Amino acid sequence: MRKPPADPVRTIAVLADDLTSAGDGAAPFRGGGHRAKVLLPEAVEPGAAALDGVVAVDLGSRLLDEASAVALAGRFAEAFAGSDLLIKTVDSTLRGHVAAEVRAAHAGSRRRAVVVAPAFPAEGRTTVRGIQYVHGVPVDETEFARDPVHPVRTADLTRLLPEAEVLEPEQFGKLPELIDGGGVFVCSAATDADLRLLVDSVPLPGDVLWVGSPGLAAALAGHHIPVRSARPPEPPMARRPLVVVGSANPATRRQLDRLRTRTDVTSVEAAEAPAEGLRTLRRTTAPVLVVHTPDARRADASSLTVDLAHFVRELVADELIDGLVLTGGETAVAALEALGAAGIDLVDEPEPGVARGVLVSPPHLPVLIKAGGFGDDGILDRLLRLLMEGSPIAESLPIAERGPFAGHAPIAEGGPTS
Incomplete structure (x- = not known):
């Protein structure tokens, strides 16, 4: 197990576009010993970002029109801008208002740069040269292209985010210098090891708005373990x-x-x-x-x-x-x-x-x-x-x-x- 960093991360905010994404983003941190709550937006109180542990908020923005989604992403990113670690989750199949929410969250967060890594290798979702795949097939050629609410139109992240620079794993060593200059960086990853390398390559995680799916959340959680582990709540067993x-x-x-x-x-x-x-x-x-x-x-x-x-x-x-x-x-x-x-x-x-x-x-x-x-x-x-x-x-x-x-x-x- 890795040692905690010298200045450990204590407050973590996860902004998600639906409830399952909020749970996915928070769960790896809970597994690593952080306290974690998954909340609906109306339950988030001022100052929630100052609490130790994870606050994962379901913005519900995937089902909204783009303007409403942008407003929510920007407002909550600003509210949680003081968190040690700020994560904007996106669907690993690129459904939803991905580009618009990322830009709004970046503006609200006041972070220097954005690192985008939507790969979730455990579920066959990988990013290669900026293209998103599901089990080796470009996502816009899969069943997700027929999603009744948010059909996926492109697998190419550079089409979604033309302002972004694409980095392959062998280029992650350039990230400290690139982040200092600001910008948006789409990071390819085909394995969990690639995602761990990505997280290891960023010396000051608070400079970055992290954008990704459960794969990136797991890599961040593995790197930022708490000084003192919190015991999870004990769920009762259900009889029916x-x-x-x-x-x-x-x-x-x-x-x-x-x-x-x-x-x-x-x-x-x-x-x-x-x-x-x-x-x-x-x-x-x-x-x-x-x-x-x-x-x-x-x-x-x-x-x-x-x-x-x-x-x-x-x-x-x-x-x-x-x-x-x-x-x-x-x-x-x-x-x-x-x-x-x-x-x-x-x-x-x-x-x-x-x-x-x-x-x-x-x-x-x-x-x-x-x-x-x-x-x-x-x-x-x-x-x-x-x-x-x-x-x-x-x-x-x-x-x-x-x-x-x-x-x-x-x-x-x-x-x-x-």
């Missing part, structure tokens, strides 16, 4: 979780398909008669409840998110569930807002693209938040096992075979209604 699937990403839909084959799961679609769906979930004795958006993408995705949040609010109020697995950033935000929760105390990152935490306000439920495009087909099984048993490694057995919620009594006919 609710899985909420709002992402339309094909990877998530495959994960949902696998989950729905299990005999210990009752699953309903949010778009078809929500009141009937709630009655189904209230009556079932299944140990795991699932609510999801339709398999076919719909133009009115925002109304479906509202429907999902309604299920969460009602089932928590009925005390029928005691843990949540939330897939998709917009879905996760809607669920937290439905419960009046300002965010989560972060526990760890059990798998890439997954944040585990506890709601910061009552009912203090354990929560797992998964980014839509991450994970293999069995990830939801593993996350349920972690939530219910604290065992993230082995392949899950059907929960009904273990019976952790055997004998649950559903609400009788005539009980609480939607």
Whole structure:
């Protein structure tokens, strides 16, 4: 393990364009021993940047128009400009208002230079000569080019940021001098070792606005370990979780398909008669409840998110569930807002693209938040096992075979209604 630097980093701010990115950006620091909270913007108080540890803020800007996204990025970068380390996360597939938010955050941060490194090698997202790839394919030739909200138009970061200079790993040694002169630097990285070399090459991290995805956050966290490690909150085990699937990403839909084959799961679609769906979930004795958006993408995705949040609010109020697995950033935000929760105390990152935490306000439920495009087909099984048993490694057995919620009594006919 590396020794802490002579002047250790104490305050770290992560500005993200959605909730899963906020969790991804904060989780490596939590794993390294820093305290970490992931918050919705309305929960951020003046002076939050002065607190020890990580404050990761979901600006929610990916779903906004560009002008609103720019205003938020600039305002929060200015608010957190005094942080020892300031990170603007971007999606590793370049979705969202990437260039506009980077420029606004740079202006607000008053940092000397911007280092842009969106590679996330653990998930096959790499940057080579300024081109962003997903498993060796330029990102604008993948399914992300068909994203219903932010289709990716180019894989070339120099087209997004024409003012930037592209650096390959063998050129990172030039960074101290380049940063002194100011500017924007797109840094290629095909491996985690490349990202570590990048971080090691910057002598004064406070001079830089760091822009990247979980790969860069992990490299920064490995370099800036705290003098004294903070114990993470202890999440309670869930006896009866609710899985909420709002992402339309094909990877998530495959994960949902696998989950729905299990005999210990009752699953309903949010778009078809929500009141009937709630009655189904209230009556079932299944140990795991699932609510999801339709398999076919719909133009009115925002109304479906509202429907999902309604299920969460009602089932928590009925005390029928005691843990949540939330897939998709917009879905996760809607669920937290439905419960009046300002965010989560972060526990760890059990798998890439997954944040585990506890709601910061009552009912203090354990929560797992998964980014839509991450994970293999069995990830939801593993996350349920972690939530219910604290065992993230082995392949899950059907929960009904273990019976952790055997004998649950559903609400009788005539009980609480939607």
